[in-house]
Amino acid sequence: MFSLTVRRHFMIAHSLPRKAFGPAQGLHGATFVAEVTFRRRALNDDAIVLDIGAAGTIIEEVLADLNYKNLDEHPDFDGKLSTTEALAEYIANKVATRIKDSDDGRELAGLDVTLRENPDAWAAYSLDFTA
DSSP states (O other), rough: EEEEEEEEEEEEOOOOOGGGGGGGGGGGEEEEEEEEEEEESSSSSSSSSSSSHHHHHHHHHHHHTTTTTGGGGGGGTTTTOOHHHHHHHHHHHHHHHHHHTTTTGGGGGEEEEEEEEEETTTEEEEEEOOO
């Protein structure tokens, strides 16, 4: 299996209004490094998984809808917790929607999204594409 990973960062504000989240129950900011890994069983005719520039553009477009936003007010998170894990799943699904119908996207086996909050803590979500 081959893979290509592209990283970008984004900043959000949100609250996690459940007792389990302690001080994070209140409105606070978070800066994430988003790593999106595209997986492919065989390289394309250009001997790559996916063009790095194209992958970066897709990720930037998805993150633009989140960057500098208060997720408590974001319609896609209405009534949902915007935990790191939930954000990773959200980003994976949005990236998949944008890439799945492209020439290279149809050949991808899946993708993984890792969100790093700091060097010591991160969460990830893996999305496998059906053949």
